[in-house]
Amino acid sequence: MTPPSAPYAIGIDTDATTLREADHLLQALAAELDLPQGVFGCTHLVRDGRPRVALSLAAEAAAAEPVLRTARDRLTAQGYEVRDGAPDEVGRAVLYPGAGALTGTLTLAELLARSAIDRVTVLGTPDEPAPDARLVTRDHVRPQWQHGRLVLAAMPAAGGTLVPFEDPDPTPCCADH
The missing domain is CATH 3.30.70 (Alpha-Beta Plaits)
Incomplete structure (x- = not known):
């Protein structure tokens, strides 16, 4: 990479x-x-x-x-x-190469094959996620460089799927104040 x-x-x-x-x-x-x-x-x-x-x-x-x-x-x-x-x-x-192809719901194997992302981690779990785990991209996939590798942090979501950790539409701090 x-x-x-x-x-x-x-x-x-x-x-x-x-x-x-x-x-x-x-x-x-x-x-x-x-x-x-x-x-x-x-x-x-x-x-x-x-x-x-x-x-x-x-x-x-x-x-x-x-x-x-x-x-x-x-x-x-x-x-x-x-x-x-x-x-x-x-x-x-x-x-990054393949970023435009990361839309909709993909398996992690598809995500890794279509893009320059090297690895996916899931918050709160020490193990690598299964290649057939489904990721709902929300059309917003922002991996980070870690030790020379492009790594996407994901988190569990509804229906046994994963989503990228970064929310494409975050609520601003103190929005309801």
Whole structure:
């Protein structure tokens, strides 16, 4: 797989303050830059004096270097601060090979075969889930890099299915106050 620290990676500082905002920005930039399928796009939480969500674009293939160099030039021209390398090693993948094919309900075997995801873990269980376990994707599958592997955290759901841990429509904190 291609972790955020791939041989060809750039980090993009943004003013995004939520994951949803960063996801939309990353997807818009990828479309605008016409990035090839093998490029990974991740979000990274930045916890300094100005909390925000940074982005990274990474690829392992040498052919990606000119694409990322062009992306760097265009993003810099748009006023983004762009640097070599990802902000950290644990990016949350939004763009990755096969991400678009992860819709509806899939078995874990299908999920792993269709995408760059290496592994699925289920919260609260030490064992690997069965390959025939069904995952209701909610059309929102955001794995994270862990030790150089793209890992999707899932949790049990109704009817013996699993769902990705990250909710596509989270309720804001204190929404009812």
